Amino acid sequence: MSLEVIGWVRSDFGLDLTTLEAVTHGADQHARLWLARAANGTRYAVKLSGGGTAAGLAVTAYLAEQGVPGIPAPLRTRDGRLWGERDGCRLTVVPWVSDQRALDGPMTEAHWRSYGEVLASVHAVPVTDELARLLPRGGSAYPRIVAATRAMARRLRGPERSDASAADLAAIWSAAADRVATLTHAVExxxxxxxxxxxxxxxxxxxxxxxxxxxxxxxxxxxxxxDDAVLAPPECDLMFVIGGVLAFAPISAEQQEAVLAGYGTADVDRTRLAWFLAIRALDDLSDWTRQALDPGADEAERAFAGRIVRGLVSSDGLVTLADVALRDLDRR
Incomplete structure (x- = not known):
């Protein structure tokens, strides 16, 4: 496969690669990612995407053209397109800008501030007619997410338990049933x-x-x-800072302060923030549970998904954070 992809990149992008190294982290089940090296030592992220749309490529190209910091722009093909069509998938090439994921840390105060500056710059760009046509509205998928959550709850209440893992997930959902019900009703x-x-x-x-x-x-x-770019009020992104869901654990007060210092003035609508939090909580809960129950996945993948589900309903997990945000609204 590596030699084939190297040939595709040469043909589509005019770029001569010497090596491809598979990258395994990431939650996109419909994509394959490689760290590629050219003869001159320059590194690239090469990706084959089989799902979603190409809207994210159009967004990053536009943001980079607008001078937004922190946005790696995709390379264009020989004929000026943002991707090639290969094996029924989109083939893309983007500069490999760093080996250090924020998830692995450590993030300095300057990193947190820069993160806020990038979000502010993204939110400030003019929305073109093309972006308005390409990008979905943030939160518009909530009916599907609510339906998927209720369907999963019914499935886990059913009599069939294929293995101990399924029984464990059913117990987790049962313990969180009141919070999940609160979120589904609140979203609607x-x-x-x-x-x-x-x-x-x-x-x-x-x-x-x-x-x-x-x-x-x-x-x-x-x-x-x-890949999940949308047109939405800023709360759609800011919930990851103010709502505290940056990386499966709450963001500290000091980290939040640094991000908002970089972002600048943020007139946050707490109702809208809680709504986005609740949608995200339900989406993560139902989708990670689906992956944990997937008979086609290997045991390690299912176990990892199961750990994510447990984290989501923990005392500082996203389901709990969203529930707290909704209860705070009721007390206002």
Missing amino acids: RLAAELRDRPGPAVVCHGDPHLGNLLLGPEGRVWLIDW
């Missing part, structure tokens, strides 16, 4: 309320957690993996 209720007062539609990354942030020297950061 708040959607109706927010429909009457839509916020500004800006370009949002949609998933700017620490797994999608790379670190560089002197506090520099890069925001990668724009």
Whole structure:
């Protein structure tokens, strides 16, 4: 496969690669990623994507053209396109900007501040007609997410338990049943309320957690993996800072302060923030549970997904954080 991909990159992008090294971290089940090296030592991220859309490529190309910091721009093909069509997938090449993931740390105060500066710059770019056509609206998938959550709850309440792992997941969902029910009802209720007062539609990354942030020297950061880019109010991204869901653990007060210092003035709508938090919590919970139950996945993948599910419903997990945010709304 490596030699084939090297040939595709040469043909489509005019780039001569010497090596390809598979990269295994990441949650995209429909993509394959390699660290590639050219003869002159320059490194690239080469990706074959079989799912989603190409909207993220258009967004990153546009943001880079607008001078937004921390955005690696995709290379263009010989005929000016942002990707090649190979084996039924999109073939893309992006500069490999860093080996250091923010998820692995350590992040300095300067890194946290730069992260806020990147988000602010993204949210400030003008929305073009092309982006308005390409990007979905943030939160618009909530009916599907609510339906998937309820379907998974019914499945886990059923009589069939294929193995101990399924029984364990059923017990986890049972213990969190009240919180999950609160989130599902709140998502539907708040959607109706927010429909009457839509916020500004800006370009949002949609998933700017620490797994999608790379670190560089002197506090520099890069925001990668724009597959979930949307047009939405800024709260869609800011929930990862103010809501505390950056990397499966709460963000500290000092870290949040540094991010917001870089971001600048943020007039946050707490109702909208709680709504996005609740949608994300339900989506993560149902999807990671699905992966943990997937008979086609190997045991290690299922075990990893199961650990994520346990983390989501833990005392500082996303389900709990979203539940707290909703209860805070009720007390206002």
